[in-house]
Amino acid sequence: MTNVTWEVVQRDYEKLRAQFPRFCGCDTCRGDVLVFALNRLSPHYVSTRQGEVLTELNLASDQERAKLDVILLEAFRKVGLAPRCGAKPVQLM
Numbered sequence: 877m878t879n880v881t882w883e884v885v886q887r888d889y890e891k892l893r894a895q896f897p898r899f900c901g902c903d904t905c906r907g908d909v910l911v912f913a914l915n916r917l918s919p920h921y922v923s924t925r926q927g928e929v930l931t932e933l934n935l936a937s938d939q940e941r942a943k944l945d946v947i948l949l950e951a952f953r954k955v956g957l958a959p960r961c962g963a964k965p966v967q968l969m
């Protein structure tokens with residue numbers, strides 16, 4: 877069983893991370909961003925590989941998709957301002 881939201885959040889994290897070179901991005905900060913986002917998004921569970929692809933496409937055309945980006949950006953902003961790893965806080969946007 878796979879949570880497609882988890883897959884998409886991880887992929888989008890990598891995409892956004894590339895846009896914020898000042899963001900720490902260590903394991904702690906990455907984990908904090910992913911947890912922040914996943915706690916605010918609905919999980920989408922699928923049982924087969926084919927289902928995974930279909931649900932991911934639905935997710936991509938859905939409002940959930942826009943919500944995901946907004947929430948991920950918010951997570952980057954919050955974690956960037958107060959990294960728990962001890963890195964210097966950064967204002968990303």
Ligand SMILES: [Zn+2]
Nearest residue numbers: 900902905961
């Ligand atoms: Zn960090």
